[in-house]
Amino acid sequence: MSRKIIQTNQAPAPVGPYNQAIAAAGEMIFVAGQIPLDPSTGAIVGDRDVARQTEQAIANLTAILEAAGATLADVVKTSVFLKDMNDFAAMNAVYAKHFGDETAPARACVEVARLPKDVLVEIECIAVV
Secondary structure, three states, rough: EEEEEEEOOOOOOOOOOOOOOEEEEEEEEEEEEEEEEEOOOOOOOOOOOOOHHHHHHHHHHHHHHOOOOOOHHHEEEEEEEEEHHHHHHHHHHHHHHHOOOOOOOOOOOEEEEOOOHHEEEEEEEEEEE
């Protein structure tokens, strides 16, 4: 199986022993969980606003996918991690703007006890090109 590391400065750099994404077998792209970090400043976007944080997390996913030659339309699976499931409706409204049609990917959404940097949302995805 071929394996290629995907990196872009248009999304936050990894803060641990992982890559932004891995392309495998020339067709599948596995994108690491993205939190609402502004790649140019390294600052959290949206303070306590889950909608704004979701927008930034999806912008980061988009930049990484583009670096791999893909788009959000190529995403087949997402996992959304929320600090508080009460934020689901606000997150889902933003998510639907980007993924909400008949070709939307499969998705899991779970509440977690804590996310990196105490953000409200993290999103990871798998795309096929």
